Amino acid sequence: MKKILIINGHPNPSSFNFGIAESYLKGAIASGSEVDTITIADLKFNPNLQFGYQKRTELEPDLVESWQKIKKADHLVWIHPIWWGGLPAITKGFIDRLFLPGMAFEHRENSVWWDKLLKGKTAHIITTLDQPSWYYKMIYGNPSVNQLKKTTLEFCGVKPVKVSYIGIIKTSDDFQKEKWLQKVYDFGLRNK
Numbered sequence: 001m002k003k004i005l006i007i008n009g010h011p012n013p014s015s016f017n018f019g020i021a022e023s024y025l026k027g028a029i030a031s032g033s034e035v036d037t038i039t040i041a042d043l044k045f046n047p048n049l050q051f052g053y054q055k056r057t058e059l060e061p062d063l064v065e066s067w068q069k070i071k072k073a074d075h076l077v078w079i080h081p082i083w084w085g086g087l088p089a090i091t092k093g094f095i096d097r098l099f100l101p102g103m104a105f106e107h108r109e110n111s112v113w114w115d116k117l118l119k120g121k122t123a124h125i126i127t128t129l130d131q132p133s134w135y136y137k138m139i140y141g142n143p144s145v146n147q148l149k150k151t152t153l154e155f156c157g158v159k160p161v162k163v164s165y166i167g168i169i170k171t172s173d174d175f176q177k178e179k180w181l182q183k184v185y186d187f188g189l190r191n192k
Contacts, residue, residue, distance in 0.1 A: 002033045002191050005073035009080030009091030011041040016169060016177065017128060021079050023181040024126070027188025036069050040094045047093020053101060067098055075191060076123040076158065078148060081169075082136065085143045095152055104156040116157025123153050123161040124192055126184060133165035162192060 006024055010017035021037070028035045043062040050057055059067070070076065080091050087095075101107055106115040125148055129136055136142060149161045164187070166180050 002031075003072055003074045004028050004033050004035045004077060004188075004191065005069050005075070006035065006037045006077045006079065008037065008039045008041075009078065009088055009094070011088055011090050013039075013041065015081070017079050017081055019177070019181055020126060020128070020166065020184050023184040024077055024079070024188040027185040028191065029188075031189050031191055033191055036073070038066050038069060040090050043094070045094075045097060047090055047097060049093075049096040056100075057097070059097070063094075063097055066094075067103065070098070070118075074121060076121060076153070077187075078123060078125045078127075080125075080127055080144075080148075082127055082129040082144045085136075085140050086147065087144050095148075099152060099156060114155075116155070118153075119157035119159075121158045123149075123158045124187065125149060125161065125163045126187070127163070127165055128169050129165060129167040130170045131168060133167065136165070 006021055006028075008017060008021040012018075021039075025035060025037065043060075043066065045060040045063050046057075080087055086092070098104070103117065105117055108114060125145060127144065145163050149163060153159075153161050164183075166184075172180075
């Protein structure tokens with residue numbers, strides 16, 4: 001049985017991203033998968049990696065529990081909006097605080113290379129935006145996806161990482177949103 005973890009990175013519980021997370025959850029449960037969730041906005045933690053990697057900041061209980069869920073999962077589903085071309089601050093802080101040396105990757109002594117400690121996991125990034133995805137990719141160079149997919153997940157060994165864009169949110173009507181929710185339900189059903 002596949003173990004799926006849904007990580008919702010939107011800070012607003014009334015956002016469409018919460019509907020997306022719920023649709024994926026329903027589909028994944030219907031598939032018979034073991035499913036868990038993290039709603040980053042509900043966690044109690046300081047998102048600031050105050051000392052960088054120079055000094056370890058003790059993980060709060062919610063981050064310890066979140067890391068246990070990440071380690072247990074086979075497939076990570078990241079759901080977040082694109083704001084100013086990037087991730088919401090709380091989502092970035094969650095990554096900064098958890099994806100640490102010795103946990104997600106390990107520097108090799110006297111080397112520029114590293115060991116990827118999350119090998120064997122796959123991921124799917126489902127992100128919402130208020131512009132066409134082709135414009136985001138072509139004009140801006142896909143910064144949030146590059147950051148999460150390439151320089152975080154793949155850096156730590158998670159592969160493959162699928163990406164799905166949902167938008168344009170601000171001009172969508174209820175009919176379009178229902179179509180997107182059905183699409184996300186199908187992703188969950190197929191464990192994508």
